[in-house]
Amino acid sequence: MRHYPSDSPEAMGRLVALTLMADGAIDASELKQLDHTDTIRRLGLTEASFDRVIHELCDDMLTSAHRTPAGHLELDVKSIDLLLAEVQHPLLQKQVLRMMLDVVNADRELSRGEAVLVAEAMKFWGIDLYEVSDSSIPSLRLRSQGRNEPVRV
Numbered sequence: 001m002r003h004y005p006s007d008s009p010e011a012m013g014r015l016v017a018l019t020l021m022a023d024g025a026i027d028a029s030e031l032k033q034l035d036h037t038d039t040i041r042r043l044g045l046t047e048a049s050f051d052r053v054i055h056e057l058c059d060d061m062l063t064s065a066h067r068t069p070a071g072h073l074e075l076d077v078k079s080i081d082l083l084l085a086e087v088q089h090p091l092l093q094k095q096v097l098r099m100m101l102d103v104v105n106a107d108r109e110l111s112r113g114e115a116v117l118v119a120e121a122m123k124f125w126g127i128d129l130y131e132v133s134d135s136s137i138p139s140l141r142l143r144s145q146g147r148n149e150p151v152r153v
Contacts (some may be wrong), residue, residue, distance in 0.1 A: 001079060001082060001083065002056060002060055002084070003032055004086055005086075006085070006086055006087070006088050007041050007086075007087060007088055007089050007092055009044035009049070010045070010049070010053050010095045010118065011083075011086035011087055012043050012044075012087055012092065012095075012099075013040075013043045013045050013049075013050055013053040014053050014056075014083060015083060015084070015096050015100060015121070016039060016043065016056050016096065016099050016100060016103060017053055017054045017057050018057060018083065018099040018117065019099075019103045019104060019114065019117060019118075020103055021053075021057075021058075022104075022111065022113035022116075022117045023107075023109070023111035023114050024072060024111070024113065025075050025114055027081045027106065027107045029107045029108075030103050030107060032041040033102050033105075033106035035105060037099070037102055039099050039102070039103075042095075042099070043099070044142040044143070045141075052053075057135070060128075061073045061075070064079065067078070069076045074113070075084075077120060079136065080116075080120050080124075081124055082119065082120075082122070082133070083110045084120070084121055084124045085124075087125075090125075092128060093121075093125040094127060094131055096121075097118070097122065097125065097127055097132050100117070100118055100121060100134045101118065103133060104118060109133050114133075
């Protein structure tokens, strides 16, 4: 897998892109969720740069992922951890995990691949599920309160 700078929009975007593909296909409801929550902009990416991150992830997966007997590509935990390690700031980790959960919940189904990815992110980053509720992440709390004042943490 290619390396992105720590805490970069590309490193965070790749994790969201991986979540999109974790169930084997990018679902229309997942794309609508990205639009509804303004995820791409919140990552600091444009639509074109997010598309590039997705294409680069696909290229990297073709060369480094394990192919199952059914023809699906899977990353091992070590590879997932290398991607997770590129997001180091605790607040960014929580924001990215919240974005990942939004994608997972978009189609109201939890696949094995999605469960493995989210569980590994929570374990690797040491985040409990309650820590990524809308009210616990400053940028999400600000949006949900509908205020334009700074959030005190």
